[in-house]
Amino acid sequence: MCTRVIRSSPGEAVIVGRNMDYHCDTGTNLWVLPRGLDRVDGVGGSLHWTAKYGSLIAGAYDLISVDGVNEAGLAGHILWLTESDYGTYDTSKPALSMAIWLQYFLDNFATVAEAAAWVEKTKVQVVPLADPGTGTVPAVHLALDDATGDSAIIEYVDGEPTVWHDRSYTVMTNSPTYDKQLELLKQFEGFGGTDTLPGTTLASDRFARARYYSARLPKSDGPVAAVAGMLSVIRNAAQPFRIPDPGKPEVSQTIWQTVADLTNKRYVYSSTTNPNTIWVDLDEVDFGGSARKLDLASDTGLEGDLVGNVTDKFVACAPMQFLTLTRK
Template sequence: MCTRVMWPDAAGAVLVGRNMDYHRDTGTNLWSLPRGIERNDGVGGSLAWTAEYGSVVAGAFDMMSADGMNEVGLAGHILWLAESDYGTHDKARPGLSMAIWLQYFLDNFRTVAEAAAWIAESEVQVVPLGDPATGEVPAVHLALDDANGDSAIIEYLDGKATVWHDRDYRVMTNSPTYDKQIELLKEVDGFGGTKPLPGTTLAADRFARAAYYVGRLPEPKTKVEAVAGMFSVIRNAAQPFRIPDPDKPYASQTIWQTVADLTNKRYVFDSTTRPNVVWVDLDKLDFGVGAPAGKLDLMGDTALEGGLAGNVTGRFEETAPMQFLTLPS
């Protein structure tokens, strides 16, 4: 479920795209979150901070940052990883609720290198929280990327963070773990192996296709061409709608997609159930301390004509900041 692809040399710009694949609607709206908001770890620990950078995020159920980028070009993307093992919650370690995990990095860091160094130094633990509606406890990993073209994949295995930090780690999907995905890719023609480029929706096959096609994109002449090129790759890795299978109740379909231009600070959102692509220019938003948070109501945008479309930077409605899901006290 989900694919993330990075294109670090799009005629001088760094772009990253992702598919959100899930077995039900995530109630996603876009949020504009300014600097100066005070937050805590959501797990009753000692970690608290004030947001140093403003950000635009795609929320899940209006209580978790699932995807987004900040005003200085750091972006992050939550994807599913069944093998995730966060360990038993150790209150002696710094911790972050899964719901606010991504937001911590968007609030506090300019680059992937800074974020990776903090993870190693702090030994921060991620604490999973059950979905209040279903009780389902997600198992996820996190990709970070920045306007310098740097990349990191963070996976929790045996209770500890493994950080795959390298500019060459451009693609991320799901199971198996990242080290095994890299080895599987070497079996494919064009990456050292002899197997033909695979075509199924399995995570390893989507990984191979995304890696293959992002490496063959033509140089774009405009920002629009760059976004279109990235969409062409992530749509190739998308999962189609399907009839429910009782043997696979959590089989996923692509419900939305994003493309973030980390250089030009543009965040593009495309729903597979609504007709129009929308985008936000972060440079035109007020992220100043004391500025209001904003919400773009995508869930209410059901009109086929006259609804949200194109540049929606000025369409955010003032609201209280997103309230992240926390560990019950």
């Protein structure tokens, strides 16, 4: 479930797109979370911090940060990875709940390099929490990207974080783990192999298509064209609405898509159940003010009122409260 693609070419804006694929609605709303907010790790551990940077995020159930970008141009994206193994939570070590994992990076870092170095140094644990909508415990990995075009993939296998940090890591989907995805890619035409570019919704097939088409985008003549180009790539990797396959009662479909222009600081959001595309211009957001929310969960269907630039449509509210670990 899910696809993330970053494109960075000399003389052009750094653009990152992602599909959010899931088998049910996640009640997604957009939030402006200002700098200066005090936070805790969500597991009753040792990490406490004050947000250095303000951020714009897409939240699930108004409890989990799953996608977003901060005012410095660092963006992050949570995607599913079945093979994830976070190990047994050791209360003596620094840890973050899965709900606030992405938010920690948006709060504290301006670049991928800073974030990757912190993970390598601390070996921070991630503590999974049950999805409040389904009751299942997600298994996820994290992609980070920034306005310089840098990229990192963070995966947990055998209880330890692996950081894939390189500008060439432009695509992330789901299973298998990232090292195996890179090996599978080599079998296809254009990447050293002879197999025809695949067309299914398998994560490895979406990985190949996203890499192939993002590398062949024409030079854009401006920010609008750059966003349109990225949308064309992630739509090619989207999962259509469909009935479940036999033996698989839960089938994922693309429920929303985002494109972040990390150079011009614009965040574009599009729901697959609403024909209207909206965007937020981060340079127009007051990240030193109050927390604010844009209610997307009720703006559904053809009658949706939100369209175009919605930067001034957010409503002041209490900051989002992240899901925390419940101790027995």
